[in-house]
Amino acid sequence: MSKKLVYPALSLLAAASLALTGCAPPASTPAPAAAATAPAKAAAALAVSQPWVKAAASGMTGGFGVLKNTSDADITVTGASTAAARTVELHETAMGADGAMRMQAKQGGFVIPARGELKLEPGANHLMLMGLTAPVTAGADVTFTLELAGGGSFDFTAVAKDFSGANESYVEEEGGAGMSHGQPSSTGSAPGSAPSSTSK
Amino acid sequence: MSAGDQRPAGATADSDETGAPRKLPRRGLLFGGAAAGLGALAAAGAHLSGAGIQQAANTAAADPADNVHGGGVVAFYGDRQAGITTAAQAHGVFVALDLRPGTTRSGVRALLRLLSDDAANLCAGQQALADTEGELARVPARLTVTFGFGPGLVAAVDPARAPGWLQPLPAFSVDRLRPEFSHGDLLLQICADDPLTVAHAQRMLLKDSRSFATVRWVQTGFRRAYGSEKSGTTMRNLFGQVDGTSNPAPDSTDHEHVVWGGGDIRPWVDNGTSVVIRRIAMNLDKWDEVDRVGREESMGRRLSNGAPLTGTREHDEPDFKVVSKLGFPVISDVSHLRRARPEDSSQRIFRRAYNYDAAPGAGGVSDSGLIFVSFQADVDRQFTPIQRRLDEMDMLNQWTTPVGSAVFAIPPGCREGGFVGEGMFA
Numbered sequence: 361m362s363k364k365l366v367y368p369a370l371s372l373l374a375a376a377s378l379a380l381t382g383c384a385p386p387a388s389t390p391a392p393a394a395a396a397t398a399p400a401k402a403a404a405a406l407a408v409s410q411p412w413v414k415a416a417a418s419g420m421t422g423g424f425g426v427l428k429n430t431s432d433a434d435i436t437v438t439g440a441s442t443a444a445a446r447t448v449e450l451h452e453t454a455m456g457a458d459g460a461m462r463m464q465a466k467q468g469g470f471v472i473p474a475r476g477e478l479k480l481e482p483g484a485n486h487l488m489l490m491g492l493t494a495p496v497t498a499g500a501d502v503t504f505t506l507e508l509a510g511g512g513s514f515d516f517t518a519v520a521k522d523f524s525g526a527n528e529s530y531v532e533e534e535g536g537a538g539m540s541h542g543q544p545s546s547t548g549s550a551p552g553s554a555p556s557s558t559s560k
Numbered sequence: 561m562s563a564g565d566q567r568p569a570g571a572t573a574d575s576d577e578t579g580a581p582r583k584l585p586r587r588g589l590l591f592g593g594a595a596a597g598l599g600a601l602a603a604a605g606a607h608l609s610g611a612g613i614q615q616a617a618n619t620a621a622a623d624p625a626d627n628v629h630g631g632g633v634v635a636f637y638g639d640r641q642a643g644i645t646t647a648a649q650a651h652g653v654f655v656a657l658d659l660r661p662g663t664t665r666s667g668v669r670a671l672l673r674l675l676s677d678d679a680a681n682l683c684a685g686q687q688a689l690a691d692t693e694g695e696l697a698r699v700p701a702r703l704t705v706t707f708g709f710g711p712g713l714v715a716a717v718d719p720a721r722a723p724g725w726l727q728p729l730p731a732f733s734v735d736r737l738r739p740e741f742s743h744g745d746l747l748l749q750i751c752a753d754d755p756l757t758v759a760h761a762q763r764m765l766l767k768d769s770r771s772f773a774t775v776r777w778v779q780t781g782f783r784r785a786y787g788s789e790k791s792g793t794t795m796r797n798l799f800g801q802v803d804g805t806s807n808p809a810p811d812s813t814d815h816e817h818v819v820w821g822g823g824d825i826r827p828w829v830d831n832g833t834s835v836v837i838r839r840i841a842m843n844l845d846k847w848d849e850v851d852r853v854g855r856e857e858s859m860g861r862r863l864s865n866g867a868p869l870t871g872t873r874e875h876d877e878p879d880f881k882v883v884s885k886l887g888f889p890v891i892s893d894v895s896h897l898r899r900a901r902p903e904d905s906s907q908r909i910f911r912r913a914y915n916y917d918a919a920p921g922a923g924g925v926s927d928s929g930l931i932f933v934s935f936q937a938d939v940d941r942q943f944t945p946i947q948r949r950l951d952e953m954d955m956l957n958q959w960t961t962p963v964g965s966a967v968f969a970i971p972p973g974c975r976e977g978g979f980v981g982e983g984m985f986a
């Protein structure tokens with residue numbers, strides 16, 4: 361199976377680790393938080409509801425749910441991982457220059473606004489699992505770890521559902537060049553470049 | 561343990577069309593007052609397991625004069641499953657599934673977890689997980705989903721737990737059973753006062769079933785529309801008969817014993833029971849040939865109000881000793897009422913039937929009948945003796961023919977976080 365992905369395959373994990381090792385984590389997020397949240401606090405302030413993943417035999421799939429922030433400061437998810445896949449990326453679905461909706465790595469990670477929530481759902485923001493280590497069968501539990509800006513992490517378990525949608529996840533083998541236009545002022549990423557290895 | 565507020569995110573069905581991340585979302589905002597309303601009501605109604613109804617606040621915005629009922633919620637979670645003691649809703653769909661060959665114990669567990677979660681959400685008026693038509697879930701209309709286990713499912717999980725009666729009923733001479741209406745591994749009884757709600761729940765549950773099971777049969781039934789008559793009115797079947805009069809009334813000790821066990825009749829598991837589902841064709845064309853007197857005689861009750869022929873009001877006790885001037889019993893010995901009423905008071909059942917009216921076959925004008933649904937703690941001791949007597953002699957048999965038959969064990973209900981049937985895995 362050729363794994364040339366249509367979206368710029370910037371490994372968000374790599375990006376995340378950059379952010380994490382940087383000295384001023386909050387400042388590097390798109391929406392600088394008013395107050396830097398201590399790692400443990402950020403994790404404690406997060407809650408997930410309706411978590412699920414799309415069942416898939418192999419390859420890629422998506423993870424979904426609603427992330428809720430009960431604190432007064434924004435929380436930024438900078439990366440994610442699970443034993444079920446070699447790599448997890450934070451994806452958004454955005455309109456490309458050609459007007460088609462494409463998914464792409466979410467620059468700066470997912471920001472869950474203070475006292476607000478972020479929906480991860482098919483056709484929108486989602487967790488992209490790549491390189492499934494085993495079939496994800498309906499009803500199975502998949503545990504995720506979210507890395508949070510400023511350190512700290514948040515674990516949750518999602519149930520696998522038999523789902524026919526979320527097929528944007530499976531688009532493969534398409535000219536990556538067009539994708540770059542769809543990215544609004546993406547700095548620092550390498551749009552349109554050959555997919556970097558998604559495995560660590 | 562409120563079904564209403566277990567999944568805050570379910571309340572966020574009001575997503576904007578673009579699916580773009582939104583900044584504001586406070587749960588209360590997203591769902592109007594409904595989430596809060598549900599929570600409060602659910603808190604007040606913790607013990608409403610079956611009969612209780614909570615009115616979801618998503619109808620509160622409507623003018624009360626509109627008489628909107630779609631917000632009615634029957635608690636899914638409870639010691640006992642809902643949809644049994646629950647006052648019968650207007651619409652019911654019965655779906656029997658067959659496990660795919662090779663489905664393991666853990667597969668069944670995964671299936672039951674998924675389906676219980678779907679049911680809990682939908683019954684609370686919230687979209688299920690991965691519900692692609694979540695808007696349809698917002699009118700629960702007293703939705704209940706009741707699970708029943710056939711012999712195949714119990715065998716796959718733990719054969720030792722199968723009650724002795726969990727098998728096809730003995731063959732009866734009146735039977736003309738068709739495989740497409742008989743048996744099955746898993747029953748989904750889906751009832752609500754709104755047929756669109758039922759259809760959506762059915763769709764959601766089947767989507768989550770399809771990797772584990774295939775559909776064996778589906779039977780769709782109805783009663784009078786909600787609000788057409790005062791609630792509590794005994795239903796009428798397509799023969800025009802008042803059907804259900806002598807059912808043990810929910811809330812009565814009688815009902816408790818008949819359905820959940822009592823005396824020396826024990827259920828297969830505490831808070832469990834059984835259901836027999838018989839599809840019984842009613843030949844309306846032949847029934848047309850019978851005049852009112854003949855119709856009433858075959859039943860032993862009046863068509864006008866269901867009163868016994870020896871009484872005047874529906875709930876008058878029949879008196880089998882009363883004879884006519886000619887010396888014949890007023891309620892015939894071979895009437896359905898007489899034959900169905902046992903001498904042995906332990907032989908009692910709780911009927912919760914639905915009418916069906918399918919497309920007629922070639923040349924006919926009707927294919928109608930009753931989805932006869934009977935709950936009892938013990939099939940062998942309560943149901944089968946009655947059916948045996950009716951098989952031997954019952955005037956009604958001239959116009960009725962059982963074409964489908966299935967027996968399921970009904971497991972207890974579950975708590976939030978659990979799933980229906982979990983006790984079998986303990």
Ligand code: HEM
Pocket residue numbers: 797799801802803804805806807838840841842859861866896897900901902909929930932943946947950956960
């Ligand atoms: C299409 C088939 C059937 C029709 C149209 C029908 C109709 C009725 C009607 C109109 C009544 C009187 C009112 C009432 O108490 O509900 C009745 C009573 C009853 N029926 Fe049926 N019935 C059917 C099949 C069955 C079957 C298959 C059984 C059980 C094996 C059954 C068991 C009973 C019992 C136990 C009663 C109550 C008798 C009593 O008053 O003690 N019926 N049925």
